[in-house]
Amino acid sequence: xxxxxxxxxxxxxxxxxxxxxxxxxxxxxxxxxxxxxxxxxxxxxxxxxxxxxxxxxxxxxxxxxxxxxxxxxxxxxxxxxxxxxxxxxxxxxxxxxxxxxxxxxxxxxxxxx
Amino acid sequence: xxxxxxxxxxxxxxxxxxxxxxxxxxxxxxxxxxxxxxxxxxxxxxxxxxxxxxxxxxxxxxxxxxxxxxxxxxxxxxxxxxxxxxxxxxxxxxxxxxxxxxxxxxxxxxxxx
Numbered sequence: 371x372x373x374x375x376x377x378x379x380x381x382x383x384x385x386x387x388x389x390x391x392x393x394x395x396x397x398x399x400x401x402x403x404x405x406x407x408x409x410x411x412x413x414x415x416x417x418x419x420x421x422x423x424x425x426x427x428x429x430x431x432x433x434x435x436x437x438x439x440x441x442x443x444x445x446x447x448x449x450x451x452x453x454x455x456x457x458x459x460x461x462x463x464x465x466x467x468x469x470x471x472x473x474x475x476x477x478x479x480x481x482x483x
Numbered sequence: 484x485x486x487x488x489x490x491x492x493x494x495x496x497x498x499x500x501x502x503x504x505x506x507x508x509x510x511x512x513x514x515x516x517x518x519x520x521x522x523x524x525x526x527x528x529x530x531x532x533x534x535x536x537x538x539x540x541x542x543x544x545x546x547x548x549x550x551x552x553x554x555x556x557x558x559x560x561x562x563x564x565x566x567x568x569x570x571x572x573x574x575x576x577x578x579x580x581x582x583x584x585x586x587x588x589x590x591x592x593x594x595x596x
Contacts (some may be wrong), residue, residue, distance in 0.1 A: 403583065405586075410588065412487070412586035412589065413571075413584075414586075460526060462526075467583075470531075471516075471528045472516065472518075472571075472584065474526040474527070476524070477525070477526075479524075
């Protein structure tokens with residue numbers, strides 16, 4: 371199993387550009403989530419999904435969209451990038467919402483100029 | 484006040500020392516996770532526990548539900564243990580987004596040879 375994969379590993383954007391961070395898992399996990407990690411702060415939840423077709427907002431959802439058309443994939447879209455979205459983004463999955471070990475992807479380091 | 488507090492924020496130890504990292508939380512929880520983030524950025528799950536004590540190799544995690552406190556111990560520390568250790572709790576209430584994880588800010592451990 372590849373576990374949780376994320377692409378790209380690094381990305382530089384200009385203010386106002388849009389892009390999609392890809393996340394996929396091959397463990398048939400129902401729960402998937404996106405976090406951002408900023409210096410001096412804990413991981414913060416952006417959006418999460420408890421199954422295909424079901425998504426919800428986390429703590430810091432503004433400026434981001436998600437969809438979950440399949441169990442495997444959970445892309446994160448930046449609609450109009452802003453310097454405040456410069457961060458490291460992690461995708462994670464677990465067997466079920468509220469249960470089980472969380473598996474993290476390798477992260478995407480995003481810089482918005 | 485943060486819901487999950489870790490101490491210390493930074494810790495430097497000599498190889499072979501016994502290390503303790505503490506985590507206190509203010510919410511009712513269903514589970515507590517200890518995670519390790521390597522210098523390269525990847526995050527792996529070390530323990531998930533809801534009571535008592537778990538041991539894996541040189542790592543021991545304990546939790547006291549009544550005192551809302553958990554500790555991560557590393558015996559016979561080694562330079563390869565150098566990493567950020569993150570405590571995260573899953574709220575015990577399953578309404579709304581309460582099944583998601585709440586993260587501490589992490590403890591940066593450096594073990595010198």
